Amino acid sequence: MNSEREPTILESFQQAGMGRRTFLKFCAATASLLVLPAARAAEMAERLANMPRPTVIYLSFQECTGCLESLTRSFQPTLESLIFNTISLSYNDTLQAAAGEAAEAAREDAMRKAWGKYVLIVDGSIPRAEDGVYCVIAGKSALGSLSHAAEGAAAIIAIGTCAAFGGIPYAAPNPTGAASVQDLVGNRPVINLSGCPPIPEVITGTITYFLSFGVPDLDAYKRPVMFYGTSIHDRCYRRPFYDKGLFAKSFDDEGARNGWCLYELGCKGPVTYNGCATMKWNDGTSFPIESGHGCLGCSEPNFWDGGGFYQPLSAATGHWPKAEVLGAAAVLGSVAGIGTAVVARSRQRKLEAADSSKQQPGERSS
Ligand code: SF4
């Protein structure tokens, strides 16, 4: 039996030449990202300081590597501080130095040593058609690799809309029979971090929260409420224009130049739950709506089949979330907001005759 004790997270910081002060700064910044009260922040620092670095296995299946690309752009905590000092990333086929049989053996070894305790991260959907032949790594299907790794995991974090809901591979006609992690793993806690890709700090923040306190409060889609609890629309800086019924009609009209609401250009912000409007991207620099493009709804199920990125929600034919899975208050707010905007718009100009024949947003397919 190996008597050598694994270094704690604080000791890992110290071994890397960073003192307790740096560790506490890391904890404070993460606590601020998670909006933890002071007592909870201190508790997080205490727990992380004394725990050994947990084993993390990161598997990638049908995906574009965009989620991992996003993770590499996390500013606080940074990916480096996470993987070098906070966790023991034992397998990730893009970031690891090992390859081939050595990499597979290292993964098996890490899983065996931490059986029942490691965190499994998955990005990408899992093809089920033809016995999973559409995604085979090292001779094993994604389906087989997921069920084997899930067996010994303390929890599974599904990163990105493909892993959380099937994503683009799941879009009609779904030729590979793509499924999400939660479709296939029923006996382990699953945390979904949807988004195409997810915001990097949502990934690093959720991992750190899980290590400190376990599974956070989740919404009906198993997403952490702390990051997915409000819609883009609830926090959008263009909301005053929406409420006044001032809408851009094309991407280069006067309304667009004035920063008016992008609802009529297809913005799905009213039914999309994500932190983009507050956390933003690239260290808080901007987010798509601030760059002049409506939200595509990338963190919601079936966003790719949702009935047109450039159709307003009132005309979209697609599969936007059923009302009962959205927060009731948020739904009321959203519906009331749309009502307000429609009334304001009708004051501003006559509603086009076509409006009366527009369809209501459809229910998403199961
Ligand atoms: S519809 Fe889109 S652009 Fe308009 S306020 Fe809502 S989120 Fe912002």
Ligand code: SF4
């Ligand atoms: S603004 Fe909408 S489409 Fe863009 S990243 Fe955020 S949730 Fe996805």
